[in-house]
Amino acid sequence: METVVDNIAGYDYGANELATSPVTMKDLDLLKQTITIDSDDQKYLRMAGDVLEAQTESIVNMWRGVISSMPHLAYYFKNEAGKTDEQYKQKVKERFKQWIMDLCYKPYDQDWLNYQHEIGLRHMSAKKNKTDDADAPAYIPMRYVIAFAAVVNDSIKPFMAKNGHSLGVIEKMHKAWCKAVLLHVTLWTRAYCDNEW
Template identity: 85%
Template sequence: MQTVVDNIAGYSYGAQELATSPVTMKDLDLLKQTITLDSEDSRYLRMAGDVLEDQTDSLVNLWRGVISSMPHLAYYFKDKQGNVDEEYKAKVKERFKQWILDVCFKPYDQEWLNYQHEIGLRHMYTKKNKTDAVEAPPHIPMRYVIAFTAVVNDTIKPFLAKKGHSLGVIEKMHKAWCKAVLLHVTLWTRAYCDDEGW
């Protein structure tokens, strides 16, 4: 199971130089309670990870196809001349594939919390483009980060259904996945907000 990697450009999960998330573990616990993400969901998430592990490339290709079909989203992978930066897209794709596995397999601990904050920072002025040293637009509005959650959650179910599980198990994996993605995206929005606003 490829749950730990050290050869993906810009993938710095657990790196000491990452900032500590301003979200506390207590905050995280309250968020998990609010989303109703519990131990049963964690079990079905791991099951989903087993199902999705060899499908990450196809899944990210599907998501990237949606992004490419919408000029207002494709814009964020273009250089100043309006050309798509294919090298940048390729690097981000590998991190996106790993993110699927991280959602399912990583313990939601302090290291994980710190990396979620890092992902949020990489979508906005603070760190966008710096990881890959590119000249794409420097900020993705939070509204698009949140709204794309619908695509990520709506398209996952056919992939979860490809390994012969019962409909009931597929539903439980999908429910757990949707809760976990909502938790991730909620944490990413912290980078966009001040203390009072979040």
């Protein structure tokens, strides 16, 4: 059976070639405790995934609209001449759509942990541009990776409201989503940091 990995360029989730995350499963467990992610949140994340799956194109287009409207963010898809690398942008978009589904459905196991480290590496000079042979700046500053989480969290609730769930359920899905985004982004920052992470 064909898998999503076959369909999305550069989507290497679970690949043996990926580095093992320097974050241990014990570290992850403590981080989950700190963010207070629990089985209830996991349930509401899966519900959110069921609602968001058919909307990933619209969601990512909206996020991309925010990026495009801010020259200091759009810069990271452009070459030295200021021309956008459209192929790179399209490939990243497909992985961004898949990330929404992964956030909602994937278990927090070693493969998931390794892929979060890989995503972090692909935002910094270690691997940015290499996966897609892109012509763009060598890294995205960590401050923008963290700060953009506000857009990702603030903008998602209207999409969660499109399947007729009650306001209470939508709030629980949104709360779980925000915790999960924080967990992901926190793990991505590990690639930027040395011993004091």
